[in-house]
Amino acid sequence: MTTSYDAEFMYAREAETMPRAALWDLQVERLRWTLNRAYDHVPHYKRAFDKAGVRPDCLNTLNDLQHFPFTVKTDLRDNYPFDIFATPVGDLARLHASSGTTGKPTVVGYTAGDLDRWSDLAARSLAAAGARPHDIVHNAYGYGLFTGGLGAHCGAERLGCVVVPISGGGTERQVTLLKDFNPAILCATPSYALNIAEVAENMGVDMATLPLRRGFFGAEPWSEGMRAELDQRLGIKSVDVYGLSEIMGPGVACECDVARDGLHGWEDHFLFEIIDPDTLESLPMGESGELVITSLTKEAMPMIRYRTRDITRLTDEPCACGRTHLRIKRVTGRDDDMMIIRGVNVFPSQIESVLVGLDGLAPHYLIRLFKDGPLDAIALDVELCPDVPEDDKTLAAKAADVRHHIKSIIGVTCQVTAKRSGELPRSEGKAVRVVDTRV
Ligand code: DLL
Numbered sequence: 001m002t003t004s005y006d007a008e009f010m011y012a013r014e015a016e017t018m019p020r021a022a023l024w025d026l027q028v029e030r031l032r033w034t035l036n037r038a039y040d041h042v043p044h045y046k047r048a049f050d051k052a053g054v055r056p057d058c059l060n061t062l063n064d065l066q067h068f069p070f071t072v073k074t075d076l077r078d079n080y081p082f083d084i085f086a087t088p089v090g091d092l093a094r095l096h097a098s099s100g101t102t103g104k105p106t107v108v109g110y111t112a113g114d115l116d117r118w119s120d121l122a123a124r125s126l127a128a129a130g131a132r133p134h135d136i137v138h139n140a141y142g143y144g145l146f147t148g149g150l151g152a153h154c155g156a157e158r159l160g161c162v163v164v165p166i167s168g169g170g171t172e173r174q175v176t177l178l179k180d181f182n183p184a185i186l187c188a189t190p191s192y193a194l195n196i197a198e199v200a201e202n203m204g205v206d207m208a209t210l211p212l213r214r215g216f217f218g219a220e221p222w223s224e225g226m227r228a229e230l231d232q233r234l235g236i237k238s239v240d241v242y243g244l245s246e247i248m249g250p251g252v253a254c255e256c257d258v259a260r261d262g263l264h265g266w267e268d269h270f271l272f273e274i275i276d277p278d279t280l281e282s283l284p285m286g287e288s289g290e291l292v293i294t295s296l297t298k299e300a301m302p303m304i305r306y307r308t309r310d311i312t313r314l315t316d317e318p319c320a321c322g323r324t325h326l327r328i329k330r331v332t333g334r335d336d337d338m339m340i341i342r343g344v345n346v347f348p349s350q351i352e353s354v355l356v357g358l359d360g361l362a363p364h365y366l367i368r369l370f371k372d373g374p375l376d377a378i379a380l381d382v383e384l385c386p387d388v389p390e391d392d393k394t395l396a397a398k399a400a401d402v403r404h405h406i407k408s409i410i411g412v413t414c415q416v417t418a419k420r421s422g423e424l425p426r427s428e429g430k431a432v433r434v435v436d437t438r439v
Contacts, residue, residue, distance in 0.1 A: 011127035011159060012120070015268050016323045023267055023324065024062060030296035031271065032059060035068070038302040041086035044079050045304060065271065065294065066282050070305045076106040076246065085109050087300045097145045098245045105145075108245050109300040115154070117297055118248050121266050122155020125254030126185070128264060128323070129239035130214040133160030136183035138212075140192060141219070142168040142429050147249025148219050152187040155251055161185070168192060168428045171199040179205050184213045190222040190230060190238070191431035194363060197233040198426070208235030214257065218242055218250060220430045221333045221349040225356030227260075229363055242331060246306055247293050253328050259320045262327030269297050272326065273305070274314055277335055288313040290335060291328065309334045311347075337434065339369060341378050341412045348433040351380065354409050360388040360398060364424040369436045376438065379415040380406070386421040395420070 010016045018026070035056035038045035048069045049055060058064060075084065082089045093112040097105040110118065131137060137156040141148030149167055156163045164181060166174060168188070174196055178186070186193060193215055200207045215230055218241035230238045242263050243250040252270060253263035265272045271294040274283045283289045291310045295303045311333060316326045333347035340346075348367055356363045361382055368379040382402050384390060398418040406414055425432075 009127060009132065010323070011124040016124065016128075016264075016325060018268065018324055020324060026268055027271060027296060028059075028062060030268075031062065031065065031294065032056060034294070034296055034298070034302045035059060035304065037086050037299070038304055042084060042302070044075060044084055045302075048075075062271070065273075065305065068304055070280070070292065070307050071303055072307050073106060073246070073309075076108075077104050080104045081107045082109070085300050086302055087111055092300055094150075096147050096150075096245055096249065099145070106246060108147075111299045114248075114298055114300050117269065118151060118251065119154040119158040121248065121269060122151050122251035123158035124155075124266065125241055125251040126152070126155050126159050126161070126216060128254050128256045128321075129185075129216050129241065130237060130257040131156065131159055131161060131185045131216070135161045135185055136164060136181055137161045137185040137187060137216075138164045138166060138174070138178055138181070138183040140166055140168055140174060140186065140188035140196070141250070146429075147243065147245050148187075148189075148429075151243065151249035151251060152216065156185075156187075171195055171426075171428070172203065175200045175203055175205055178207070178210060178212065182211045184211060185216055186212055186214070186234070186236070187216040189219045189427065189430055190215075190217040190226055191220060191427035192429060193217055193230055193234065193238075194226070195426045195428065197230065198362075201233075207233065210235070212236050214239060216241055221331055221337075221347070223349050223353040223356060224330070225353050226363055229356055240330060242328060244308060244310075246301075247295060247303055247308075248298070252293070256319065256321040256323060261319075262315055262329045264319070264323050264325045265314075265328050267325045270295060272314060272328065274312070275307075277307075277309075285314055285316055285326075291331070309336055311335055311338070339367075339376075339378065339434070341376055341414075344410070344412045346378070346410055346412055350410055351406065352433075354405050355382060355402070358402065358405060360385050361402070362386075362421065364426070365433070366424055367434045369434060369438055371438050377415070378412060379417070381417050381419055381424060383419045383424045384421055388421075390420045394418075 052069045092109045143149030215238035241254045243252040253265040273292040274289040277290040291308045310331045312331045364383045366381040395418040399416040403416045
């Protein structure tokens with residue numbers, strides 16, 4: 001049997017290529033349904049709408065959404081565990097939760113219908129990334145309360161793929177199964193995919209010669225340089241997938257493997273806005289700011305204007321793949337991950353972009369924030385590639401080189417320490433990029 005891997009394959013062609021006018025009509029209809037559901041079934045939304053002086057029937061066009069209040073993460077925490085749900089908890093099919101480093105976790109609920117739509121959108125995303133029915137999908141996203149594992153799993157099954165539910169960790173075993181099962185698709189965080197590539201090299205397995213075709217990578221910020229590194233070391237096309245627990249999980253938006261230039265946000269299920277995080281004003285198409293998402297079809301947990309804290313921009317320029325849904329450009333980071341070092345705004349992903357362009361450096365790094373007297377300061381640990389000499393002179397020269405590039409490209413002065421190959425911690429899921437010792 002020959003399988004067609006044509007770039008035109010779409011899991012849901014009619015929805016994905018819908019003319020904009022039809023999409024807007026569908027969005028208004030679904031938005032009205034969502035606003036009514038939220039107002040009638042969730043006391044938090046009733047209070048918030050009443051306080052803002054709006055009711056669901058105030059919405060005539062999509063533009064009217066801007067009169068409705070935002071939802072923020074603390075609204076979920078304040079309604080812990082189940083008060084933000086529009087469905088009685090006993091009628092739900094599943095609960096997920098985000099671990100959260102401080103305070104209570106945020107709990108998210110799904111009805112059977114929500115899970116069905118999530119599977120569809122994850123399948124749509126995998127197909128856009130280049131997965132096809134009958135492909136073997138190696139799923140190294142963590143299973144459990146994190147939405148990555150089960151989200152990618154159900155999407156792959158829905159698409160008609162064969163799933164290997166390996167979850168994260170046990171990296172040597174991952175490499176063995178990648179070699180023996182010959183999957184076409186690797187699902188993982190980009191930092192874990194890099195760890196897998198490195199362990200494979202150490203085991204003498206040349207990943208680039210295996211049939212693996214695509215990486216379905218997301219759940220954390222990553223740079224174009226990291227993409228090039230993963231493409232080359234794994235012999236694949238790496239594709240960016242975005243999602244967040246509060247909205248759904250993986251599959252809110254995904255790049256197509258035709259353009260790999262921005263993630264198609266599935267607009268028949270979500271509305272995307274960009275706001276200025278300081279003034280909270282909506283920004284025009286193309287401007288950079290905070291991504292705000294409204295769900296259009298969620299039953300258990302309708303989300304009205306959820307402030308993601310993710311910094312990006314939208315584009316509605318036509319895409320070569322023919323999909324009509326707008327694209328979310330690469331998420332540079334969360335505004336709460338942004339470091340302000342002596343007046344300069346820096347995201348960890350900017351530092352990554354500089355490092356992956358430098359010879360002799362492995363793309364592993366750790367940023368440390370500390371107090372230098374009254375001022376915030378930044379230190380950076382980087383790591384040499386295994387083939388680079390590891391004498392003290394080389395380490396010092398590399399550190400100086402990195403310091404120079406960070407200063408000239410990003411504009412901040414940082415203390416750099418170059419480490420020998422293998423000295424920095426490796427990721428098995430979402431990488432920890434920043435350690436903050438300020439307090
Ligand atoms: O990370 C869902 C997911 C799983 C997405 C697997 C993609 C793949 P949370 O744990 O709730 O959910 O974390 C959501 O992770 O607000 C972003 O800050 C970040 N994030 C997710 N995808 C990307 C991406 C999952 N492609 C938070 N690029 C989001 C940059 C991302 N950041």
